[in-house]
Amino acid sequence: MRKGLTADGAGLAGDRVVAVGSTGRVLVAASARALRGEDCADLGLPTALSRFTGAPEPVRRAAAARAAGRIALTPDQIAEVDAARVARWIVDQYQRRRYPGVVLGSPHGAAAHLAVALGVPWLPAAFETTVHWSRGAVDRPAAALDHGAVLAARLLAGNPDVHVRQVHCPASRGTQTAVTVSLTVRWQSLPTAYARFLADRVEAGAPVLLLRDARTWPVHDAGRGHSFQAGSPASGLEPVDFHPDSHALRQVLRSAGGDGTRWEPPEVSAPQGYAEHGVEPGFELAVRQWAGRCGHQLHRVLFPRPxxxxxxxxxxxxxxxxxxxxxxxxxxxxxxxxxxxxxxxxxxxxxxxxxxxxxxxxxxxxxxxxxxxxxxxxxxxxxxxxxxxxxxxxxxxxxxxxxxxxxxxxxxxxxxxxxxxxxxxxxxxxxxxxxxxxxxxxxxxxxxxxxxxxxxxxxxxxxxxxx
Structure with a gap:
């Protein structure tokens, strides 16, 4: 809850904030259904893009841009994001009963399968959201950083306990990078809703598993709670492939409707920073402190590659x-x-x-x-x-x-x-x-x-x- 900005329960609903189709959102939904003995038959309907499979690339790109714009937040709405309310929305997807443990951390399909085998919930350490970029361009990462910094400042004004990682990756998001900004909001402490969930719905002494994606990526971080990365390990490319002289980058930008000669990424401040799906040290510390205080054994699993x-x-x-x-x-x-x-x-x-x-x-x-x-x-x-x-x-x-x-x-x-x-x-x-x-x-x-x-x-x- 953002004191002074929103009343309790105000702000945008978690269903509206968390990006549709983001890995974390899908995994929470799939895990919650599996623990209820239900499948994912209601997750996702055929999109309008399926009609453009055989269309020329410019037509497909335009359709993808329109689809991304319809589900993204507006720049004004980003100020209404309440990370605490998002955390409540996540835990409320699970049945109100006691569980023999919990799995937390980075989004990974195997983490959801592990949680289901254990009969426990999976809770993400972050969530993704997308915001309109009306004058965006797929080949202008520096401009994306400037626009994203303004959006991140609005979000951080009401959510000082999070870190915002902006990802500009045309290789994994395609045309969407020209019309929206992608923000991964990572909790730097244990959200109140998570702490209550652990206290009320996890059996006494039950184990806690924290899974961390340990991949690294060059990061621009000015130290104001907002960091930026051009490209992503999820693209299947290496950091060097996002250099202006890269042939692979030019292919990607051409496919997404951009121009490789305009690509000028911001200066990197952390050549080996954790990538977007990493877990904030403050979140891990809070989980460790809670587990020690409440008599739960914490197990950490770090994976350098998914x-x-x-x-x-x-x-x-x-x-x-x-x-x-x-x-x-x-x-x-x-x-x-x-x-x-x-x-x-x-x-x-x-x-x-x-x-x-x-x-x-x-x-x-x-x-x-x-x-x-x-x-x-x-x-x-x-x-x-x-x-x-x-x-x-x-x-x-x-x-x-x-x-x-x-x-x-x-x-x-x-x-x-x-x-x-x-x-x-x-x-x-x-x-x-x-x-x-x-x-x-x-x-x-x-x-x-x-x-x-x-x-x-x-x-x-x-x-x-x-x-």
């Missing part, structure tokens, strides 16, 4: 399913927002989550499959990013992932149709997984002690840090 956590949780699921007498031989490779934790558990499948459709993500799942015991079936759900990029995996590479299945090798044709420019709603994953045979009963919840021990045992091999 595929490491995906592989570790997939291995954990396989062992969990086999312990319950199931085969653990059926794999689903999810991507981005195409996931459904409840249908995965209902079908007794092993989930591997790819952050996106980049070659880096798909290479990682191929290497993991090559080193794993073979699966009898492999179903693949590639999420189209809605734009073209030199970092994207082609459909032949996705087909190569499916080919690891001994008997069943399935690449979802609907998701593949129009790839990479068509977009698919989360419920498409539900439709695919509903067609899988049931494997009931659902295994009893995995104990946190077993999960942490398994993650710790595989930490060295997987590259995780578990402490």
């Amino acid at each position: 595929e490491l956590l995906s592989a570790a949780v997939a291995d954990l699921y396989r062992a969990w399913l086999r312990l319950a007498g199931k085969t653990g031989d059926r794999l689903v490779v999810e991507c981005g927002r195409l996931l459904d934790p409840w249908q995965v558990v209902r079908a007794g499948m092993v989930p591997y989550w790819c952050e996106n459709a980049t070659r880096r993500s798909v290479d990682a799942v191929e290497w993991w499959l090559a080193g794993s015991e073979a699966f009898s079936s492999v179903d693949v759900l590639p999420e189209s990013p809605g734009m073209r990029s030199p970092a994207l995996a082609g459909l032949p590479q996705w087909l190569a992932v499916a080919a690891f299945g001994r008997r069943r090798r399935a690449l979802d044709r609907t998701a593949a149709r129009g790839y990479p420019v068509a977009t698919m709603p989360t419920r498409r994953a539900t439709e695919v997984l509903r067609a899988q045979p049931y494997d009931l009963p659902v295994p009893p919840p995995l104990s946190a002690a077993t999960a942490v021990e398994a993650l710790r045992d595989g930490a060295g091999e997987q590259g995780l840090v578990v402490c």
Whole structure:
């Protein structure tokens, strides 16, 4: 609550503030539904962009820009954002009952799957929001910083306990970067709603897992609660690829309707700062202090690359399913927002989550499959990013992932149709997984002690840090 600016309960609703389609929003919704024994059939409807799959790129870009503008906040509305109210909206999505623990931290599909296996909620350490940029340009990161600094100042005036990370990445957001500013709002302490949730709905002495994305990226930070990064590790590109002389950058900007010769990023102040999905030190410290004060054991899991956590949780699921007498031989490779934790558990499948459709993500799942015991079936759900990029995996590479299945090798044709420019709603994953045979009963919840021990045992091999 922003004292002096809004009354209790005032401000924009969390549903309006948190960016539609953002990873964190989808994961909270999917996790809350899974804990209620529900799937994601109501998450996401076909967008207007699906009508423009075969249209020329300028037409698709214009449609994408209009769609992004419709759901973004206005510059005036950013002053009405109340991070405390957003936190209440997040916890209110979970049923009012006691849980045997909680998972917090960076947005990651495997974190949601882990939480569902444990029978506990997943709570993000940040949320994303987008704001109109009426005179924006995809190839002007310095102008984006200037505009974003004004917006961030308005938000920070009423929310001094957050840090705002602005991300200008045409390689992952495409034309949207020309019409909106993307802000990741990271809590620097434990929100009051989270503290109440932990006190009232988490069983006494239950374990707390904090998952941290430890990827780094060059950051411009003037020290006023607002930082800026040009590009993102989620783009599948390296920081050097966002240099003005980069051929990859010119391809990206051309695809997004920009001009590579105009790209002049702001000066970097932290060459190795944590990227947008990192957890603020103050948030981690607050969780640690709360856990110590209230008698809860805190386990921290740091992953320097998202595929490491995906592989570790997939291995954990396989062992969990086999312990319950199931085969653990059926794999689903999810991507981005195409996931459904409840249908995965209902079908007794092993989930591997790819952050996106980049070659880096798909290479990682191929290497993991090559080193794993073979699966009898492999179903693949590639999420189209809605734009073209030199970092994207082609459909032949996705087909190569499916080919690891001994008997069943399935690449979802609907998701593949129009790839990479068509977009698919989360419920498409539900439709695919509903067609899988049931494997009931659902295994009893995995104990946190077993999960942490398994993650710790595989930490060295997987590259995780578990402490």
